[in-house]
Amino acid sequence: MPRVGGSGSRRPKRGRLSRSAEFERVFRQGRSVGNRFLVLYSFPRAAAGDAGDGTRLGVSVSRKVGGAVERNKVKRLLREAFAVLADRLPEDQDVVVVARPEVRELAERDGLDGVRGALAELVDKTAAGAEGAQA
Numbered sequence: 001m002p003r004v005g006g007s008g009s010r011r012p013k014r015g016r017l018s019r020s021a022e023f024e025r026v027f028r029q030g031r032s033v034g035n036r037f038l039v040l041y042s043f044p045r046a047a048a049g050d051a052g053d054g055t056r057l058g059v060s061v062s063r064k065v066g067g068a069v070e071r072n073k074v075k076r077l078l079r080e081a082f083a084v085l086a087d088r089l090p091e092d093q094d095v096v097v098v099a100r101p102e103v104r105e106l107a108e109r110d111g112l113d114g115v116r117g118a119l120a121e122l123v124d125k126t127a128a129g130a131e132g133a134q135a
Contacts, residue, residue, distance in 0.1 A: 017058030
């Protein structure tokens with residue numbers, strides 16, 4: 001049953017990585033960039049022979065970040081931030097964002113703006129690398 005109300009910025013389920021094999025492929029074959037708060041892995045789906053459905057996101061937040069409440073807050077902030085930044089990446093990318101423990105303090109201190117800034121730095125590095133590989 002569809003959800004009534006709420007924010008319209010939520011990414012559809014098809015825009016997410018859900019199977020462990022998809023995460024594993026991105027981790028093993030993809031490229032990574034990182035900063036103090038996050039690590040972003042990206043892998044072009046065209047290389048895997050999959051059809052393009054736009055950029056798909058997977059989020060990994062370990063227990064080192066905190067309890068369930070803190071982890072879910074970080075995941076929600078990462079998804080919201082990525083929804084704004086996804087258009088900077090090529091359409092056929094699978095992306096996995098791994099949260100480092102320091103992201104919890106960033107989320108508490110700066111909220112969505114802080115998480116968006118940390119993620120934007122990595123998305124821009126990834127987009128620049130993808131453009132260099134195509135040229």
